[in-house]
Amino acid sequence: ALAVNGSTKIMGVIGDPIAQVMTPTTINPIFAARGANIVCVPLHIDARELDTAWAGLKALRNLIGFGITLPHKQAALALCDSLDPLAKRVGAVNLVRREADGTFRGYQFDGKGFVRGLKAQGHTLSGSHCLMVGAGGAAIAIAFALAEEGAASLTIANRTRTKAEELADAVNRAMGRSFARAGDPRPTPGEIIINATSLGLSASDPLPIDASLVDETMLVAEVIAKPEVTPLLQAAHARGARVHSGIHMIRGQVDLIAAHIAEVQTDS
Ligand code: NDP
Numbered sequence: 210a211l212a213v214n215g216s217t218k219i220m221g222v223i224g225d226p227i228a229q230v231m232t233p234t235t236i237n238p239i240f241a242a243r244g245a246n247i248v249c250v251p252l253h254i255d256a257r258e259l260d261t262a263w264a265g266l267k268a269l270r271n272l273i274g275f276g277i278t279l280p281h282k283q284a285a286l287a288l289c290d291s292l293d294p295l296a297k298r299v300g301a302v303n304l305v306r307r308e309a310d311g312t313f314r315g316y317q318f319d320g321k322g323f324v325r326g327l328k329a330q331g332h333t334l335s336g337s338h339c340l341m342v343g344a345g346g347a348a349i350a351i352a353f354a355l356a357e358e359g360a361a362s363l364t365i366a367n368r369t370r371t372k373a374e375e376l377a378d379a380v381n382r383a384m385g386r387s388f389a390r391a392g393d394p395r396p397t398p399g400e401i402i403i404n405a406t407s408l409g410l411s412a413s414d415p416l417p418i419d420a421s422l423v424d425e426t427m428l429v430a431e432v433i434a435k436p437e438v439t440p441l442l443q444a445a446h447a448r449g450a451r452v453h454s455g456i457h458m459i460r461g462q463v464d465l466i467a468a469h470i471a472e473v474q475t476d477s
Pocket of ligand 1: 367
């Protein structure tokens with residue numbers, strides 16, 4: 210059982226809406242297992258009040274950091290006192306940690322979480338050919354992580370095509386190899402298909418790809434964790450493909466985040 214006392218440190222998770230966040234549920238048992246006197250709580254912050262809330266978070270001396278979800282990941286970049294190089298490269302922050310000197314530093318764990326989640330389920334990325342739909346914050350983080358993991362190629366399909374082109378260029382430049390290209394959301398046999406858009410959050414959303422092109426040679430992976438099985442995963446499963454829920458992307462990073470945030474001990 211969670212035992213909160215006067216010495217308990219607080220980790221927040223900020224977002225709007227907030228009720229769907231899974232960080233408290235997933236990370237509190239990890240803090241407990243580590244014997245860390247830290248509790249993670251959801252903090253509902255409207256985008257228009259982020260600046261005000263940020264100053265308040267800074268003033269809470271026993272707050273050791275906070276996770277960040279929609280819509281604050283990009284806005285947080287400018288508010289952090291410093292940025293980890295990966296957060297800067299991705300252009301989005303998903304964890305802020307209060308460093309020993311009291312400053313707020315921004316970090317990015319989404320890409321690592323996605324890759325670790327796949328590996329934990331026994332999937333291999335090295336040498337794989339990937340098709341990713343989306344070019345927003347989650348997609349950018351995943352694209353760099355796939356390149357670093359040694360995937361052979363990445364086709365990026367996005368509604369706004371220029372964003373897919375920009376992302377492919379940025380990844381190729383950073384990796385010094387011709388790895389990514391912008392393309393159509395058309396799956397080909399043997400590929401790992403990744404939905405990195407927000408399509409599927411709502412039951413009325415269209416599917417991000419033409420599911421009739423999915424076959425049993427493919428692995429279809431989601432970033433969306435709620436619902437755990439999206440309509441895309443249902444359709445892919447029905448066509449014999451292996452499927453991978455967005456929940457694994459969260460599980461893949463939560464232990465890293467717990468260790469990272471518990472590392473700094475600040476005075477309160
Ligand atoms: P962004 O707003 O940065 O990007 C959204 C992406 O979805 C863009 O590529 C956008 O295309 C596309 N998109 C949105 N609506 C439509 C539509 N109607 N038709 C076609 N494309 C559409 O969001 P994030 O990248 O931060 O988040 C995306 C998803 O990833 C969310 O569902 C989020 O919950 C999930 N996520 C999951 C994590 C996990 O650990 N499981 C971690 C982080 C995010 P365009 O560029 O054309 O607008």
